Amino acid sequence: MKYKKIIEGVFLKRPNRFIAQVLINGKEETVHVKNTGRCKELLLPGAKVILEDCTHNPNRKTKYSLISVWKENMLVNIDSQVPNSVIFQALKENKINGFESLISLKREVTFGNSRYDIYFESKDQKGFIEVKGATLENNYISMFPDAPTERGTKHALEMIEAIKQGYRGIILFLIQMKGPTIFRLNWQMDSKFSEAVKLASENGVEILAYDSIVKANSIEIGGPIEIDLNTKS
Known part of the structure; x- marks a missing residue:
């Protein structure tokens, strides 16, 4: 399973189970979280994350989807799909x-x-x-x-x-x-x-x-x- 285009970011907060606030290239963005589970031990403020870049899709409400997060030296994919x-x-x-x-x-x-x-x-x-x-x-x-x-x-x-x-x-x-x-x-x-x-x-x-x-x-x-x-x- 490969993602076509990705970008790195820094996790800030998760207002609800569907979206998160992530710092991308110095700008705070609202992104889609591809996992409705709790992920509380992973999505910690300051955690480095990987996002799927979906800016090519004009029909999306968000430009990016959060797919993976670094837990110390371990990359964890959280994409439930x-x-x-x-x-x-x-x-x-x-x-x-x-x-x-x-x-x-x-x-x-x-x-x-x-x-x-x-x-x-x-x-x-x-x-x-x-x-x-x-x-x-x-x-x-x-x-x-x-x-x-x-x-x-x-x-x-x-x-x-x-x-x-x-x-x-x-x-x-x-x-x-x-x-x-x-x-x-x-x-x-x-x-x-x-x-x-x-x-x-x-x-x-x-x-x-x-x-x-x-x-x-x-x-x-x-x-x-x-x-x-x-x-x-």
Whole structure:
């Protein structure tokens, strides 16, 4: 996933979850934030950020979109629209273990009352993949979610029903940075979602976690990292 044109800036403040004030070339600009999550540990006053330059689009209300932020020496992509595209492309390029012989890939496919991000088929199986982008990190531990997610809980529980009907079910957490060595559920933030994912895992749903290679103008899948579904601290 590549961005056509980017520019650097300095984060100032975030009046609401959709916009932020950023200093760009010495001028304060109102920019679109491509993530409605909290990102409180990332979007700190003075943080260096990367923005997508959209000045070529006269129909936009803002000239720029905030896509990444530097956390010390780690560049974290916070664009919530890219994880699905990154995983879809990785599947097409055989970069995810266990999905080497796919004959069909589709995006946004409904099962029951849920719409899953990716549907796939191979010669002997078919299934669904739900992709979650993780931007929360502490001491090289990645966690999800950073805010309560009723939708995520519903997806996890309904994935169990897909398993019962013979589908393969996967919840894949794409860690939108390179650095964390382990992935954990954020039990303190959303115990219902965490319990649902753990229950799904116990009923045959595969839980995967991959990190990302993040550059100023791009993000692509990295490699798998260790998963811990039980630790609640």
